[in-house]
Amino acid sequence: MVTNSSALIFWKTESLTNATVSYGLNTSLLESESNTTLDTQHRIQLDGLNIDSKYYYRVTTNGTESETYHFRTAPPDGGEFKMIIIGDNRPHSVITEQPEEYKQFVQMIAAEEPHIIIHSGDCVLDVSDNHEANLLSWEAFNNVTDGMGHYAPIYAAIGNHDTGSKTGARLLEYFFDAFEQYGEPSTYYSFDYAGVHITVLDTEELGYEGRIVGDQYDWMVNDLESSNREMKFVVAHRPMYPLTHIGDSLDSVPAERDALQQIFEDHNVSLFICGHDHLYNRMTVNGVVHIISGGGGGPLYSTPWAVGFYHYMSSNVSQSEVSLAAISLSGTTRDSYRLPYEGPIEIFLRAIANTSTHQIGTMPEIYFSARPSQKYFSWDSGGNQTDLTGIPDTNGLHTLDVYANDSEDVWSSAYFEFTAVGEVITTTTTTGTGNGMDPLLIFGSLAVAGVVVVLIVVFWHKRGK
Ligand SMILES: [Fe+2]
Structure with a gap:
């Protein structure tokens, strides 16, 4: 354990031994700290070390030496x-x-x-x-x-x-x-x-x-x-x-x-x-x-x-x-x-690997790198909605446009394509609600600001009609 001026060197031995740490700014290891009390757990504290420096050290226990290792003390506050x-x-x-x-x-x-x-x-x-x-x-x-x-x-x-x-x-x-x-x-x-x-x-x-x-x-x-x-x-x-x-x-x-x-x-x-x-x-x-x-x-x-x-x-x-x-x-x-990130709002689709045991909600999940002052979603180039709802209930290609406005009035957008290839399963219940889960398997590609196209697969479930 290391601070900007100290290090605690810890090791164990199978039998009761003494303990010495030899250390220094080069492999000559000119300084040392010892504990003559016999123990199996050894904690040797090194103090007064230089800030942000590489120290070499070796431990010795009843005459047996370790290899020479090294560590770095911490830089000053604010240092890299x-x-x-x-x-x-x-x-x-x-x-x-x-x-x-x-x-x-x-x-x-x-x-x-x-x-x-x-x-x-x-x-x-x-x-x-x-x-x-x-x-x-x-x-x-x-x-x-x-x-x-x-x-x-x-x-x-x-x-x-x-x-x-x-x-x-x-x-x-x-x-x-x-x-x-x-x-x-x-x-x-x-x-x-x-x-x-x-x-x-x-x-x-x-x-x-x-x-x-x-x-x-x-x-x-x-x-x-x-x-x-x-x-x-x-x-x-x-x-x-x-x-x-x-x-x-x-x-x-x-x-x-x-x-x-x-x-x-x-x-x-x-x-x-x-x-x-x-x-x-x-x-x-x-x-x-x-x-x-x-x-x-x-x-x-x-x-x-x-x-x-x-x-x-x-x-x-x-x-x-x-x-x-x-x-x-x-x-x-x-x-x-x-x-810190300083560009316009980043828009993330949380890519979710759904499985039969780990189901997520009924919608793709969209997250923003900062809280937008305004945001809009549009399915299949339809009307803008302020909250993401209304997942299309037909198989085939679907698009989702997402727009976000930041505090400096800069707009970001992301465009997602999904292909729904799932099969609608209609179930009958006796409660009168009549809703079953309709697994939709959705393949898509995600274009991020025209830079990278990432192939994703998202599974989600939607409620049946
Ligand atoms: Fe774990």
Whole structure:
């Protein structure tokens, strides 16, 4: 754990040993700190370090030396730092086999020499009531993750696979072991780094999965309210606008999700970082950029519009500017973005992979990067409507025009084409309402400002007549 003037180096040994950290601005490691009290857990604090500097270090324990690693101290408030985001690396089926993709990303991330790393959760396949198996499973995770953890502090949000919730209890000791924290360990916490406020939430509270409620909710509101930082990020495992885990993410109670979004808007949260959906998605909702980054190595969710790819996020952050890039296994940038965004309103279609178990509402969902002063929707070049209603009920090609006006009276527009190829299923009920669900399979292409055409597939349901 590293600040702009200190670092806490933490390691464990199997037997009682003494502990020394040798460190310095070059590999001569001319300075050192020691603890002669024999222990198995070693915490050596290095103080008086130079700001925004690369330090090399090595630990020695009863005469056994580690390799030489390095880390970077934080820049001053407002200074630029490199932040990595990765998550959902959990094994596919064997608890001790961390995915090869994750191993490769860990090496790529270490080579980037980041200041800090954010892990958005789901480190391991399972936490069961078998203690020995849990130890093996987390050891496999830690052994791989150390490949970057030796070089930068990792701040993690807990994922559903990390909690032991399947046992009916919360088994957090392994998570807390893997991610050493200052003070009393907590699954939700916040910190300031170089003038940026970062709040980490726990979407996995037993019985309240996919919700932020009770003490945590009160804490979060107070945390965001009391921070005067201009740049704020929130990290959690489950998304607010999931593409596949629909209805069991932070949208499990939609009114609560909407309230959370409002709190983030009110408190100037720039970025909401999450995983859980094993894919990549970026969408701005009223000024809050929602990044789903769940491509760290776990089994990808196949999505028809091809956002299921392995990746991590590389980000340069300062208190006034953020650049974000989704980096694939081959090292190519699959998406990039810069904040603050200063163009006309961006219009997003939330591409939703509906399945038989995860159904969304009756309409395509359109989001705006800022609240429009005016907005209009037009189906099939028909009349403008101020709210999106009236999904066409015939198969074939349909078009949707969306217009949004920003506070400076600049209009944006987006044009969507959908081809409905579904079959209308009429059901009869005895309640007299006579409504059945009519699955429509809709293929479309989305043109964004004439720059890129993205092929998407959207499924949605509409009510029968
Ligand atoms: Fe998850």
